[in-house]
Amino acid sequence: MHADLVQLRPEGLYCPAGDFHIDPWRPVPRAVITHGHSDHARSGMGTYHVTESGLPILLWRLGQQDYHAHPYGEAFTLGAARVSLHPAGHVLGSAQVRIEVDGEVWVAGGDYKRQPDPTCEPFEVVPCDVFITEATFGLPIYRWPDTAEVARDILEWRDECAAGGEAAIVYCYALGKAQRLLAEIGALDDQPVWLHGAMDPGVDIYRAAGAQLAPTRRVADAAKDESFAGRLVIAPPSAAGSPWLRRFRRAQQGFASGWMRIRGNRRRRNYDRGFVISDHADWPDLLRTVQETGARRIIATHGDTDALVRVLRDMGVDAGAFRTEFGGEET
Amino acid sequence: MKRFATLYQRLDRSTATLDKRAALVAYFREAPARDAAWALWLLAGNKIGGARARLAGSRELRTWIAEVSGTPDWLVDASYDQVGDLAETLALLLDDPHEAAEEMSLADWIESRLLPVANSSELERRDVVVEAWYTLPFAERFLFNKLLTGALRVGVSRGLVQQALAELSGVDIALIAQRMLGAWTPSPDFLAGLLSPDAQPGDTASPFPFFLASPLEQPADALGDIREWLLEWKWDGIRLQLIRRNGEVALWSRGEERLDGRFPEIEAAAQALPEDAVIDGELLVWTDGDAPQPFTALQTRIQRLKPGAKTLAQTPARLLVYDLLELAGEDMRRLPLAERRAHVAGLVGRLDDRRIALSPEVVAQDWADAAMLRHEARARGVEGLMLKRRSSVYQHGRKRGDWWKWKVDPLTIDAVLIYAQAGHGRRSTLHTDYTFGVWDGEALVPVAKAYSGLSDAEILELDRWIRQHTRERFGPVRSVAAEQVFELAFEAVNLSKRHKSGVAVRFPRILRWRKDKPPHEADQLDTLKALTR
Ligand SMILES: [Zn+2]
Ligand SMILES: [Zn+2]
Numbered sequence: 001m002h003a004d005l006v007q008l009r010p011e012g013l014y015c016p017a018g019d020f021h022i023d024p025w026r027p028v029p030r031a032v033i034t035h036g037h038s039d040h041a042r043s044g045m046g047t048y049h050v051t052e053s054g055l056p057i058l059l060w061r062l063g064q065q066d067y068h069a070h071p072y073g074e075a076f077t078l079g080a081a082r083v084s085l086h087p088a089g090h091v092l093g094s095a096q097v098r099i100e101v102d103g104e105v106w107v108a109g110g111d112y113k114r115q116p117d118p119t120c121e122p123f124e125v126v127p128c129d130v131f132i133t134e135a136t137f138g139l140p141i142y143r144w145p146d147t148a149e150v151a152r153d154i155l156e157w158r159d160e161c162a163a164g165g166e167a168a169i170v171y172c173y174a175l176g177k178a179q180r181l182l183a184e185i186g187a188l189d190d191q192p193v194w195l196h197g198a199m200d201p202g203v204d205i206y207r208a209a210g211a212q213l214a215p216t217r218r219v220a221d222a223a224k225d226e227s228f229a230g231r232l233v234i235a236p237p238s239a240a241g242s243p244w245l246r247r248f249r250r251a252q253q254g255f256a257s258g259w260m261r262i263r264g265n266r267r268r269r270n271y272d273r274g275f276v277i278s279d280h281a282d283w284p285d286l287l288r289t290v291q292e293t294g295a296r297r298i299i300a301t302h303g304d305t306d307a308l309v310r311v312l313r314d315m316g317v318d319a320g321a322f323r324t325e326f327g328g329e330e331t
Numbered sequence: 332m333k334r335f336a337t338l339y340q341r342l343d344r345s346t347a348t349l350d351k352r353a354a355l356v357a358y359f360r361e362a363p364a365r366d367a368a369w370a371l372w373l374l375a376g377n378k379i380g381g382a383r384a385r386l387a388g389s390r391e392l393r394t395w396i397a398e399v400s401g402t403p404d405w406l407v408d409a410s411y412d413q414v415g416d417l418a419e420t421l422a423l424l425l426d427d428p429h430e431a432a433e434e435m436s437l438a439d440w441i442e443s444r445l446l447p448v449a450n451s452s453e454l455e456r457r458d459v460v461v462e463a464w465y466t467l468p469f470a471e472r473f474l475f476n477k478l479l480t481g482a483l484r485v486g487v488s489r490g491l492v493q494q495a496l497a498e499l500s501g502v503d504i505a506l507i508a509q510r511m512l513g514a515w516t517p518s519p520d521f522l523a524g525l526l527s528p529d530a531q532p533g534d535t536a537s538p539f540p541f542f543l544a545s546p547l548e549q550p551a552d553a554l555g556d557i558r559e560w561l562l563e564w565k566w567d568g569i570r571l572q573l574i575r576r577n578g579e580v581a582l583w584s585r586g587e588e589r590l591d592g593r594f595p596e597i598e599a600a601a602q603a604l605p606e607d608a609v610i611d612g613e614l615l616v617w618t619d620g621d622a623p624q625p626f627t628a629l630q631t632r633i634q635r636l637k638p639g640a641k642t643l644a645q646t647p648a649r650l651l652v653y654d655l656l657e658l659a660g661e662d663m664r665r666l667p668l669a670e671r672r673a674h675v676a677g678l679v680g681r682l683d684d685r686r687i688a689l690s691p692e693v694v695a696q697d698w699a700d701a702a703m704l705r706h707e708a709r710a711r712g713v714e715g716l717m718l719k720r721r722s723s724v725y726q727h728g729r730k731r732g733d734w735w736k737w738k739v740d741p742l743t744i745d746a747v748l749i750y751a752q753a754g755h756g757r758r759s760t761l762h763t764d765y766t767f768g769v770w771d772g773e774a775l776v777p778v779a780k781a782y783s784g785l786s787d788a789e790i791l792e793l794d795r796w797i798r799q800h801t802r803e804r805f806g807p808v809r810s811v812a813a814e815q816v817f818e819l820a821f822e823a824v825n826l827s828k829r830h831k832s833g834v835a836v837r838f839p840r841i842l843r844w845r846k847d848k849p850p851h852e853a854d855q856l857d858t859l860k861a862l863t864r
Contacts, residue, residue: 139410140402141413141414306409307409311406
């Protein structure tokens with residue numbers, strides 16, 4: 001037996017055999033980046049290994065850097081490690097990192113989900129000896145409803161708002177969630193969706209990658225007297241409570257997130273509506289994925305890992321946790 | 332069930348009172364009478380089958396959901412900890428049924444499923460509950476669980492429900508409120524009577540809704556000429572309606588409970604009243620001397636049905652009379668207070684029994700004089716002053732403008748946070764129920780629980796701190812490091828044998844978070860004891 005292929009270091013997850021880090025939170029010479037969310041992709045690294053489809057997102061988020069873009073599934077060599085990137089189903093271009101050294105295989109799953117998502121490559125089960133899994137929603141109360149069903153709820157709510165002369169503002173993250181919502185809504189309805197300025201770059205990148213999204217218009221381009229009654233508006237959570245809201249004379253506000261599964265979270269933040277849509281695996285999918293990889297050992301990162309680790313141990317799996325600095329921006 | 336679940340959702344989502352009222356009106360207009368009667372029962376805060384009906388205990392529900400969902404017990408508890416609401420946790424732990432079962436009405440669920448198994452064996456009760464879990468979709472499953480675990484807590488006051496019913500039926504809201512006082516059953520007959528414009532048999536037998544004073548927020552001299560105001564002490568007892576009609580006496584507390592049999596000395600004195608009447612007053616324990624006994628003395632009396640001679644001698648009760656609502660069968664509530672008071676003064680004057688006596692008028696020359704008197708309140712064993720406009724009619728509920736309570740400034744201490752627990756409803760994911768202690772030598776003894784007084788931002792900050800500084804967990808309760816000091820306000824401190832600390836504080840709440848104070852500078856138990864009376 002040799003040393004662990006991935007270890008927790010103060011600067012992030014580190015692969016000694018390949019001398020590289022995965023999604024490090026401090027500057028390092030060589031980084032493999034799973035996806036563009038800010039808790040995973042940070043600036044200051046010497047070189048960046050990314051997926052081809054994720055590259056435009058990193059360019060948007062981090063600007064020009066020393067990028068090495070790899071197609072999914074194509075192995076490349078870093079030190080003594082054979083590395084390849086595989087779809088994680090989380091957002092456009094998101095990856096799991098497969099590391100093979102002397103016949104032993106570790107997979108770092110990054111952020112992932114198993115629900116269908118028309119805007120990104122579906123999750124691929126990568127068999128491995130050790131699987132590093134996220135546990136953002138690591139309790140059995142987190143079970144996602146069908147996304148198309150949720151999209152229908154949003155449209156129904158928009159129509160209720162129309163009846164009351166109100167705009168329907170949905171807050172969600174600008175990378176991934178917004179585009180997924182636009183795709184799901186576009187499949188049901190052809191009215192334009194209005195976008196907060198922060199949504200533009202992500203939407204453009206997804207469209208350029210071929211995603212079929214609902215028609216969109218920019219709130220910034222709206223006529224001064226534009227009535228937003230009955231219009232669906234998508235904005236980042238940071239816009240809640242900001243002066244930007246003033247132009248919607250009357251509005252209801254909703255939030256699209258896995259956290260909205262719990263009523264208290266919605267009420268505490270005073271949203272009128274909560275829509276349960278998440279780009280992370282829910283509890284049943286965490287357990288399913290861990291089993292499907294066939295891994296003999298599981299390491300959990302993100303969020304409340306205690307419950308998942310304990311359940312896996314009770315099932316006889318060798319399970320532990322890494323205390324990472326992931327989690328925070330996107331949920 | 333679906334219709335009521337939809338109503339619940341609308342009420343839960345809305346923060347605007349008008350929306351909530353509209354939702355209630357729509358529901359009561361459309362729902363079948365049997366359902367509507369149960370909905371009213373539940374919205375009024377009642378339990379299915381009353382307080383004694385056992386449907387499912389919290390521990391049982393957790394055990395059943397663990398079995399049904401294949402979740403270990405500890406993980407059910409961890410989930411409950413995260414959610415903070417048991418009914419919701421139970422609903423969240425299961426997936427929706429693949430096929431929706433046939434719709435069963437709210438009344439049918441209650442009358443043909445739940446009530447028949449109330450107080451029966453665990454197995455029978457479990458069968459009914461689990462069947463519901465397997466067949467109801469999320470929103471209805473959640474609501475069903477709410478029916479099992481007690482109060483709905485959906486941010487709807489009784490008053491709002493009554494407003495909706497008044498709007499729907501055209502019946503005066505005061506009459507609706509009056510008809511809903513006391514005991515009633517959730518039946519279509521009751522609902523029909525409640526919403527009927529015609530006089531109902533019960534209309535004469537029941538108490539009137541109480542008129543409540545609001546806390547005085549502006550300076551007293553903004554109230555204008557003091558001669559237009561009646562000043563009285565604000566007694567710290569139990570607000571009560573004494574009803575004597577056709578020679579029969581009934582006592583109703585403001586909590587709408589009948590207190591008959593608990594205060595025989597008051598009932599006996601009322602029998603001797605020269606005329607039938609409905610009197611509004613305050614019940615106190617008063618031995619001899621100038622001041623009543625503290626509230627704790629009254630507490631021992633409330634719990635005792637048919638008190639013995641010894642109790643009656645040690646803790647004799649008195650009713651201090653504020654107001655007259657009915658005299659010899661005639662409703663007096665539309666008369667100005669000055670006239671009602673003149674009538675009631677004559678009535679109790681002729682009775683001449685100190686057990687039922689007029690609450691004396693407090694005479695002040697001007698507002699400055701009144702303010703001085705208010706400062707004497709604590710020494711007199713009262714909570715402050717009541718200010719009532721002499722021309723005011725007797726309204727119902729808490730209406731601002733005519734009746735004010737001008738309480739004495741609260742007592743304060745600095746205490747250390749020692750336990751925290753998740754709150755309910757809106758704040759269920761946060762720790763908002765706090766227990767505070769003061770020093771008794773080297774140890775902190777708990778002296779007060781408080782739920783309110785912090786801003787939303789402080790609640791969030793404190794919640795984070797609590798999670799990071801938890802010492803031990805006992806179910807939902809966490810003990811925390813003794814580091815955070817808070818200034819607490821309260822109305823009074825009484826000696827108490829029932830409390831470990833030996834004292835009971837009345838109406839504690841948080842004034843501010845004293846981040847500047849180290850815990851060893853918090854107050855001593857002796858300081859608190861010195862404030863008792
Ligand atoms: Zn992410
Ligand atoms: Zn993440």
